[in-house]
Amino acid sequence: MPQMIFVNLPVKDLDKSKAFFAALGFSFNPQFTDDTAACMVVSDTIFVMLLTHEKFRSFSPKPIADTSQALQVLLTLSRESREAVDTIVAAALAAGGTSTDEPQDHGFMYDHSFLDLDGHAWGVMWMDPSALRS
Incomplete structure (x- = not known):
């Protein structure tokens, strides 16, 4: 299993x-x-x-934890593309979530994040698989 x-x-x-x-x-x-x-x-x-x-x-x-004052955990989900990162963050904002920052483009990695309705922090990221090869 x-x-x-x-x-x-x-x-x-x-x-x-x-x-x-x-x-x-x-x-x-x-x-x-x-x-x-x-x-x-x-x-x-x-x-x-x-x-x-x-x-x-x-x-x-x-x-x-009082999520209006502090974070206890940052949850991060991977997505298959930069566009998929933007799509899920846009959906979160449209559904009542809160943006926590601007998208971050690091070349090999792209990420963005949001807070859900209870203030839990969610990161969403895409990483270029070719950057993982040595």
């Missing part, structure tokens, strides 16, 4: 968060989605569990 990752994020309004991420093109696994949690599918091995604050607290040994 391949290694998998489940990122758990607290959200204030589960339905609004599901709508936000659906607008970015993500789907949800109904087996692990109910009125307290939604399993967002990023890939075959990467999932983001959107959890109500109450549900998140039942798993967390620490209080939920």
Whole structure:
């Protein structure tokens, strides 16, 4: 079985968060989605569990971070092209997300980022595969 990752994020309004991420093109696994949690599918091995604050607290040994004051984690997704980076960031902004910076073009890498409805930071990047060869 391949290694998998489940990122758990607290959200204030589960339905609004599901709508936000659906607008970015993500789907949800109904087996692990109910009125307290939604399993967002990023890939075959990467999932983001959107959890109500109450549900998140039942798993967390620490209080939920105040994302208006500080970041606890920066999540970064890769995309297949610069255009795909721009597309998902534009979708995030259209769905109510907030831009955090201007796109950064490093030649071999291109990135941009946004905050979701709960203030979680998402980076989106593309890297030229030929730059990875030595």
